[in-house]
Amino acid sequence: MIVCSVNKIAKMYGGNAIFENISFEIKEKERIGLVGRNGSGKSTLIRLLAGEETPDAGQVHWKKGSVIGYLTQIPDYHDATTTKNVLRSAFSPLLQMEDKMKRLEAEMSLEKNADKLQILIGEYGDLQDQYAINGGYQIESNIEKIVHGLNIQHLLDQPFSRLSGGEKTKVGLCLMLLKQPDLLLLDEPTNHLDLMAVEWLGKFLREYIGTVLVISHDRYFLDEVVNKVVDLEDGEVTAYHTDFSGFIKEKEEKLLREFQAYEEQQKKIKKMKEAIKRLRDWANRANPPNADLHRRARNMERALERIEKLNRPVLNRKKMNLEMDVAGRSGNDVIMLKDVSKCFDDKLLFEDVNMHIAYQDRVAIIGENGTGKSTLLKLILQQICSDKGEVRVGSNVKIGYLSQNIFATIENETVIETFRAEVKVTEGEARGILARFMFYGYAVFQKVSQLSGGERMRLRLAQLMYQDINLLILDEPTNHLDIESREVLEEALADFQGSLLTVSHDRYFLNKLFGKIYWIEAKKIHCFDGDYTWAKEKMDTLRERTGQVRIEKKKEETHSQEKAPIKHKDYDNLKTDLASLEEKIIELDKKLLEVKDLALLQDLYLEKEELEQIWEALCDQLEN
Secondary structure, eight states: OEEEEEEEEEEEETTEEEEEEEEEEEETTOEEEEEOOTTSSHHHHHHHHHTSSOOSEEEEEEOTTOOEEETTOOOOOOTTOBHHHHHHGGGHHHHHHHHHHHHHHHHHHHOOOHHHHHHHHHHHHHHHHHHHHTTGGGHHHHHHHHHHHHTOGGGTTSBGGGSOHHHHHHHHHHHHHHHOOSEEEEESTTTTOOHHHHHHHHHHHHTOSSEEEEEOOOHHHHHHHOSEEEEEETTEEEEESSOHHHHHHHHHHHHHHHHHHHHHHHHHHHHHHHHHHHHHHHHHHSSSOOHHHHHHHHHHHHHHHHSOOOOOOOSSOOOOOOOOOOOSOOOSEEEEEEEEEEEETTEEEEEEEEEEEETTOEEEEEESTTSSHHHHHHHHTTSSOOSEEEEEEOTTOOEEEEOSSTTTTOOSOBHHHHHHHHSOOOHHHHHHHHHHTTOOGGGGGSBGGGSOHHHHHHHHHHHHHTSOOSEEEEESTTTTOOHHHHHHHHHHHHHOOSEEEEEOOOHHHHHHHOOEEEEEETTEEEEEESOHHHHHHHHHHHHHHHHHHHHHHHHHHHHHHHHSOOOGGGHHHHHHHHHHHHHHHHHHHHHHHHOOOHHHHHHHHHHHHHHHHHHHHHHHHHHO
């Protein structure tokens, strides 16, 4: 069944057409990836679908009663409202039922009249049935499941209004997933998520009960989620009923077919023009001129005019021209960290960190948000000092740094001024270089503060390309870059002869370029010689082994408790402990039935096993 029908819509900004005459359909249960270059109009199109803007022409028709969830629709809440309360607002109808049930409970406790009490009990029973059927008793577990998946537990008790923009976006995403709208519209939902949350979101959307349309430049994420790709290019849309990898293949084949058809038509047109010229030559040579040949030439000319000319397909579009030169090589030891520890506000981020980056190593630091990845980069850049241990930069190491908040403090400087502040060249040379990074003509005089995230990234890369560096430190370098720009960056970094260090949540980028992974977890750092996929497998094995060690330790503790004699005065305490353990085990059983996230499921199961072992040990003590 069709959920949304887009019929010949058009949109213009400042007299420039973003797109026109666009038509496509969205069907129930589809997982659609909306792709295209930066500036092609993807975000404009998704806002039109969400009803945030209206098209200049055409119409968007929705299935009657459809509920739409749009990621950027984050309401502004009062200072006193915590993130937890914001998330609970997703269940407003159920919370109203809950309040009414509490009022009825209060009324029933005070009511003396038996007939009125019976009416209240009946009303309460009906309301309780509705509350249970609509998932009222699963509110907390549903919130916990998505909060855990997106790794925002630490934000729950904070006032929503005091969160950063990225944190609000994550909370907004969580709120949208809890509301479960018929159609989810997500514009770059992975930008502020760590690797684990990106993987969790991919699984969640794949199993989502409604319809999903997502804009993303994360190639693995698109492959995991989508079963249809809508390609927005040159103001036109083309639908491909496949995943992202299939789309790339089909688009290439389509371009080749179009190019072959164009070439065949050009050959045909050339032959017809030659035939027309010959007919006219023969007609003019005749004495008198041959009217019949002239007529045949004119008829052929009319036939040529009637042919619908095919446009020449663009096989090689303009891309950044990125070639990074290396300064004189560094020593063999580039970066060394020995027994490094760091705390913030008396909170330990990590301890006993040992790292070694050698010449031409390609190293990635990964871990959940808040584990200290960016702090580790700041230590290496010597922007902050470690609390313990030693951070040492090797000889002749010249660092180029690409941060997440590029040019955040620049307000009135233009693109060309900002570029020339770092790279000392003439204005003409600067304009030539910036053109290679797709800043053409008047665009070089645009203010940096008005640039998009992708444009800022391109400008910073242009600066780095012309600086004397042999170690590149990149903090989320693929954020805001479209897929083509990511590919250009990857090609340039693959040819870079210096050393690379990155923090990234782009799994494709990590697997393609980086052969050494430092993984921060539980305040420790683990080193794996291999790409991200290899490191993830090893990390999963390590977690399983650590969990098993924890169980064995509990068994040993339980065994020692079994051997200890029970004193009479502890008998009542043991019975209380047993009752408490039984309640916890029952509660865990309920959670196990509700939870779908595999990692959380494993944790709950391990916890239940541990509690059952302790319960059995206490029972044995009571029997003895």
